[in-house]
Amino acid sequence: MSARLFQPQYLQAPRNFVVPQFEQPICLEIGAGMGRHAILFAEQHPEKTLVAIERTRAKFKVFAVRQQDHQLAHLYPVHADAIPWVVHALLPRSVEQLFLLYPNPEPKNPAQRWLNMPFFEFLLSRLQNNAQITLASNVPAYLDEAANQLQQMWKLPFVRQMIAQDSARTHFEVKYLARSEPCAELMITKPDGYHTRFDDYISPVAQR
Numbered sequence: 001m002s003a004r005l006f007q008p009q010y011l012q013a014p015r016n017f018v019v020p021q022f023e024q025p026i027c028l029e030i031g032a033g034m035g036r037h038a039i040l041f042a043e044q045h046p047e048k049t050l051v052a053i054e055r056t057r058a059k060f061k062v063f064a065v066r067q068q069d070h071q072l073a074h075l076y077p078v079h080a081d082a083i084p085w086v087v088h089a090l091l092p093r094s095v096e097q098l099f100l101l102y103p104n105p106e107p108k109n110p111a112q113r114w115l116n117m118p119f120f121e122f123l124l125s126r127l128q129n130n131a132q133i134t135l136a137s138n139v140p141a142y143l144d145e146a147a148n149q150l151q152q153m154w155k156l157p158f159v160r161q162m163i164a165q166d167s168a169r170t171h172f173e174v175k176y177l178a179r180s181e182p183c184a185e186l187m188i189t190k191p192d193g194y195h196t197r198f199d200d201y202i203s204p205v206a207q208r
């Protein structure tokens, strides 16, 4: 586990936060960009609820407009920083699938990479047993470091695989594959019986 403990009790809910009303479990995408993956996934899995969070206003605007064209009943685009949103919106063991697709590699700020953050332990507590995380990147060193963190710190099983040349799940994936960059992903599983220090944490905001 992380040496530093995440402190959810000090995190305010995002501005204009409304406790979501959808039934959990859900699928969750963090850093959805302009929503290409979210819309494709929602079209292919109409039975699943997908919450797709994007922090950057301009990208979120494009996503929201595109989503209106598609009329997908179970897709919820959220404009927020995913960290406080997850803390205040989600119950423990409520996420069946998590997508982290081409996160910012944060070359100057390794502490901001998802698997280096104390928040990652909180995120794990929101996952159901046997939930899967897809972590994709075009930066091999990013995935090397994440793989090392999974083995040494998080003790989670994963499989590493290359992404097919004709894959086109996200805008960044399309761009990177067109440049022949080595896109790959870690498929991470949260096994039965995995514990975190947040397994019983429910935000007071979510309890209201």
Ligand SMILES: C[S@@+](CC[C@H](N)C(=O)[O-])C[C@H]1O[C@@H](n2cnc3c(N)ncnc32)[C@H](O)[C@@H]1O
Pocket (backbone or CB within 6 Å): 030, 031, 032, 033, 034, 053, 054, 055, 056, 059, 080, 081, 082, 083, 101, 102, 103, 104, 170, 171, 172, 173
């Ligand atoms: C490199 S882009 C990839 C976008 C998309 N997944 C794709 O592959 O086309 C990473 C995205 O993550 C978003 N992001 C980073 N940190 C975030 C956070 N804490 N909450 C929500 N979105 C975040 C950024 O705004 C950015 O749009």
